Amino acid sequence: MSTLILLACHSVFTAGAERKASTTRLGPNEEGPGFKQDDWILAPFQYEANDHLSFVEHIHKGIELLEQNPKSILVISGGYTKKGIKLSESESYLQVARLRGLVTPENQDRIILEEYARDSYENLLLALALFRKTTGNFPEKVQIVSFEFKRYRFSELHAKALKLTNSEFIGVGPTYPSAQQLNLSDGEWEAKKKAYFEDLYFSEKKFATDLFEKDWFGCIGSKLYDKKVSRDVLGRGIGQEFYHQETEPVLNTLLTLDEHPFAEAKEIYDKLGAFPW
Numbered sequence: 069m070s071t072l073i074l075l076a077c078h079s080v081f082t083a084g085a086e087r088k089a090s091t092t093r094l095g096p097n098e099e100g101p102g103f104k105q106d107d108w109i110l111a112p113f114q115y116e117a118n119d120h121l122s123f124v125e126h127i128h129k130g131i132e133l134l135e136q137n138p139k140s141i142l143v144i145s146g147g148y149t150k151k152g153i154k155l156s157e158s159e160s161y162l163q164v165a166r167l168r169g170l171v172t173p174e175n176q177d178r179i180i181l182e183e184y185a186r187d188s189y190e191n192l193l194l195a196l197a198l199f200r201k202t203t204g205n206f207p208e209k210v211q212i213v214s215f216e217f218k219r220y221r222f223s224e225l226h227a228k229a230l231k232l233t234n235s236e237f238i239g240v241g242p243t244y245p246s247a248q249q250l251n252l253s254d255g256e257w258e259a260k261k262k263a264y265f266e267d268l269y270f271s272e273k274k275f276a277t278d279l280f281e282k283d284w285f286g287c288i289g290s291k292l293y294d295k296k297v298s299r300d301v302l303g304r305g306i307g308q309e310f311y312h313q314e315t316e317p318v319l320n321t322l323l324t325l326d327e328h329p330f331a332e333a334k335e336i337y338d339k340l341g342a343f344p345w
Contacts, residue, residue: 069139069140069141069178069199069203069205069207070139070140070207070208070209071137071139071140071141071207071208071209071210071211072140072141072143072195072196072199072207072209072210072211073130073133073134073137073140073141073142073143073210073211073213074143074145074191074192074195074210074211074212074213075126075127075129075130075142075143075144075145075161075213076126076145076146076185076188076191076192076212076213076214076218076222077123077144077145077146077157077158077160077161077191078114078119078123078146078157078214078215079108079109079110079111079114079119079120079123079157079160080108080109080149080150080153080155080156080157080160081102081107081108081123081160081161081163081164082107082108082109082153082155082160083101083104083107084101084160084163084164084166084167085155085163087101087163087167089166089167089169089171090166090167090168090169091169092169093168093169093170094168094169094170095128096124096125096128096129097125100167100168101164101167101168102120102121102123102124102127102164102167102168103120103121103124104120105118105120107120108120108123109150109153113268113271116244116264117241117242117243117244117245117264117268118242118243118245119241119242121241121243122215122240122241122242122243123161123164124164124168125240125241126213126214126240126241127161127164127165127168127170128168128170129213129238129240130142130144130213131165131170131171131175133211133213133238134175134178134179135174135175140178140211141178141179141180141199141202141203141207142175142178142179142180143180143181143182143195143198143199144158144161144162144179144180144181144182145157145158145181145182145185145190145191145194145195146158146161146182146183146185146191147183147184147185147186147299147300147304148183148300148301148302148304149186149299149300149301150301151301154302156181156183158181158182158183159181159183162179162181165179180198180202182194182195182198184304184305184306184307184310184311186295186296186299186300186306187286187292187295187296187299188214188218188221188222188226188276189225189226189229189280189284189285189286190286190296190306192210192212192222192226192227192230193226193230193322193323194306194307194311195210196210196230196319196345197307197311197313197319197323198311200313200316200319201311201313206344206345207345208234209234209235209236210227210232210234210235210236211235211236211237211238212227212235212236212237212238213238213240214237214238214239214240215239215240215241215242216239216240216241217239217242217268217269217272218239218272218276219237219239220277221272221276221277221280222237223235223237225277225280225281225284226280229284229285230322230343231343231345232345242268244261244264244265279291279292280292282330283330284330284333284334284337285322285325285326285330285333285337286326287325287326287327287328287329287330287333288326288327288328288329289329290330293326296326306323306326307323308320308323308324311323316344318340318341318342318343318344319344321336321337321340322337322340325337
């Protein structure tokens, strides 16, 4: 296997546990499992543009890329982040895929779950670790599926911090509801849509990219680290023991960097030498 497809999760789907997988394949915009807001645990900012519909599109895109490339592995990445729910983000996304008829005998063995990640940097780092653990090698190419507004975060910050030389970002959504859906005039809709996306990119900058530019790894003592801890509802950490691989010292060190203040972590990082991918 030579290509890692990373599907980064953003929520937990809660309506899949008792339902059977479907053999009828739905399209990404066909109503069905995953289309009800109440079936997802959503943050307040995820409601206005129906982010859950983008989650479904992300799942379809991940499967589409997988089926286009027989030498690819789809890693669905997202840990246990919601209190009171013993279900990982990644497992819940896989449930949606099954309910929408996307998981088949032909592709199921190339879909694997990464259930430790607590932020976007860990989505990418741990997907690389899991690919290595599963296949015995690192990927030659990485494709990342997430929201379009996270393009800079993944491509210019995380991928560069991990020294990836062959990565592709596929941005999908969010798609703002139409004027008709919101019962607004065109002028009102344009103003509301503009305000939404301005706020979205402002928040992405303030609460994510500005912070990752100063602290690449989400190190202890930072807001990024505190957020990771708050999202780690089962207290599992980054999964050092699970992902540790005796013959991969660079990877093993990367798994420990957030235990140090960033200045110390950067000194360790700068001495790592060549990365194995």
